[in-house]
Amino acid sequence: LNRSRREAEETTLMPTLHSSSMGEMGMPKSSPRSYGSFIEESLVKNVRRSNNISHVTPSNSPPASFLSKTPFHPRSKHHFSDESRDDSNHSYDCVGRLGMHRSTLSFFDHQSGEITISFNQIMDEGLFETFVKDKSGCHFLQENFPEEGSIPRYRLFELLEMKEEGLEGLGFFEELCKDVFANFFVQKMIEKSTPNEQIQIAMWIGKSMFSLCMNRYSCRVIQKVIEHLPDTMTIPLVNELRNGDLVMLTVDQNANHVVQKIFHSFDLSYWSFIITDLLDANFFFVVENKYGCRVIQLAIESLAESKNDLFEYSRIPELGRREKLLAQIMEKLVENCERLSSNEFANYVIQHVITADCLAVYRDIIIEKCLLCHLLSLSQEKFASHVVEKALEHASSAMLTEMMDELFDGYVPHSATKKDAIDILLFHQYGNYVVQRMFIICSSKTEYRLDDGIRGSWMLRLQERINRSTGQLMKYSSGKKILDML
Template identity: 25%
Template sequence: MFPVGASSSVYARSGYHPPPNHPATNSSFASHAKHDIPPPSSRRASSDQESVRFANAQLDDFKDHLYELAKDQNGCRFLQRKIEDTSPGNDYVYAIQAVYNEIHSHFVELMTNSFGNYLCQKLLERCNNDQRDTIVSIVAPDIVNISLNMHGTRAVQKLIEFLSTPEQIKMVTAALDPSVVPLIKDLNGNHVIQKCLHRLSDEHRQFIYDAVCQKCIEVATHKHGCCVLQRCIDYASDKQKIQLVQEITRNALTLVQDPYGNYVVQYVLDLGDEDFSDGLIRRFIGHACHLSAQKFSSNVMEKCIRVARPDTRHCLIQEFIDPTAMEKMLRDSFANYVIQTSLDYADLKQRNELVDCIRPLLSTVRSTPYGKRIHGKIFREQTRTQQHTPSFQSQSRRLMNHPDV
């Protein structure tokens, strides 16, 4: 939030004295400001008068001027009330037709208007199929530009929500198709694509999956795109999900190192489908040490080790069992966490190999916070093992004292 102004008391409290020509001390400026800006009480009175103007008005009182009313705050509210009021005293069907007749040709402009967009949304809810057909045909050529607008995006989402015939859907999707990726990457436009994913059938939203798969890296490595790509997975049919995961898997090595793309990779791993995750994780075999030392991919490598099939996990961890690689990883602020996770999830034989590789290096890294953690993890595990593995002598004594011996 930014302050909208400061009074003289603010300057006094802070000890700040404005320069001689500053507006706060310029009497001429203050005099003009006093006359140019109406006081709050005057503005409230003007607003109240506008409200009273529409209080008991009838639609016919403004015939041929509804387009102008649609762009006025109070006028827009008045028109909305008229087309949604189903009480016996109001002929809302007549109101819908009257408003439609005067504004439908201006729909492109009104959808991006700060007030008019609300009337457009309400009319899209209430109009019949024939009226909506006409509106869609008018809007479709400009639907991308409208979607990029902060007001227009809401009106387009409402339009998509109330598409009611195959012809309407075809017109809208054909108009959006060439610009799917630019819309996904836009602050406003991405919500239109998400509405298509949510409201349209598998068949009618296929154009989004085709576009996303064609530009997978561009979409997945964008701050809005990575979120939309996750929603694509959520709403996908089985066939669309396979199409999408295959493309993500193909580009996994690039995506996993990106600040946004890594979340897409993790989202696939979180699906819990072993067929998907195993193919994805195997893309990282041969790159495990490098990826473990990267800021974004190190988190993914930890997750891979946790969820991988035993044979795939074994391949990943085996890359760490090398004295040169291990020393670098133990000293790295990211990779050391991957080593800690490996110690937790490796099978017994491979864990012993990890410990044997780590132990000679502990003295060189023990003073670092990471080295202390790994040393503690190994020491605690050894202590537990010793406590649960009785010595040969104690085993013999218990055996000799057994009543059956």
């Protein structure tokens, strides 16, 4: 259906779930010439400003959505912010930053605009931290990443190890992972790492796994680690999350992408503890959350994957665990379906259950226990009306017949106006979309669920109601849409 009117009223969009939201890991190239000019201009501006400006805050735009299928959910006006987090890289000292640039001016050819220093010289001059935390400098380090077995490669890991051991509190590697630019170099390092280097990287990550998942930049690093390091190293890292707040992990705007990556990358036995924890407490807090609803939806998809894909003798125990966890989730959804259908974010989870063919059993249960006898009221709600439409579109033949019968004859007409459910929904800002869906079903010549006789009789009844109200419908854009369909 063309929902332009409803979307204009809601000023919101439906989110798409899934599973990796790492975005583009490569750094955009910057012009070396413009970079050299930027340094000189910044030095002049810094002198003029003196101490008036002490901090520069990087852009708060979130990392590119992972699961490409599941972007940021904009339907809510209550956006989460991680400004309150103790993230030293969300703001940094402008004077100190420009002081670093000043020390590197001699390594830029202002005629060609190119960096004239080698990776080895950067290490010799002690400028690694200066370069890796700078946009163009980090890009230069990535392009000139030392080859395996080379002396610069050895010196790089030696430097990281030395700085890691010399710091208390926030480790140097963690600091790089959380930096707006340095995180890209860390990702490059992970991609190019040897088995011995991977052991070292996994050890550094393990020191602050939970904190790294929660940060907007380092969450990308964690996803890159899951992609490139072997299971023998990443599974212990996933187990580190057991010691943290799993509910917070699933509703955080950054960490939820890591959780989804875990669901996609590992067998159930390695992440079932997350589902168990959510079922034990705060399930509704998660499923009704902007980010948590994605995690629950992906968990359902992962648990309901085709049994044929799992039917191996060695995986029979896992199949049993999947069915048990899925049944526990579905029990909570069915028992609270009406509440969840009306929720701004949880309604997408209910819609997913209704539309997924592998969950057909639960679809019929939801329609029978939740939607039937409440179709008129739910059809007039902003979010639940979407659920009713999906139910009409995907219900079995028996359930569809019951739903249509209820909408046509299930409600007593108003004693004074004589208006019944169809009359009310025709002029309702959300209910009219349910009527449009009914019209599409009745007029479809390819509708396999209905006998032609039944479909024809429903069509005649709809036409009669619409023709009776033509004058009034012409006053509304939604009414004109219905008349155009007729």
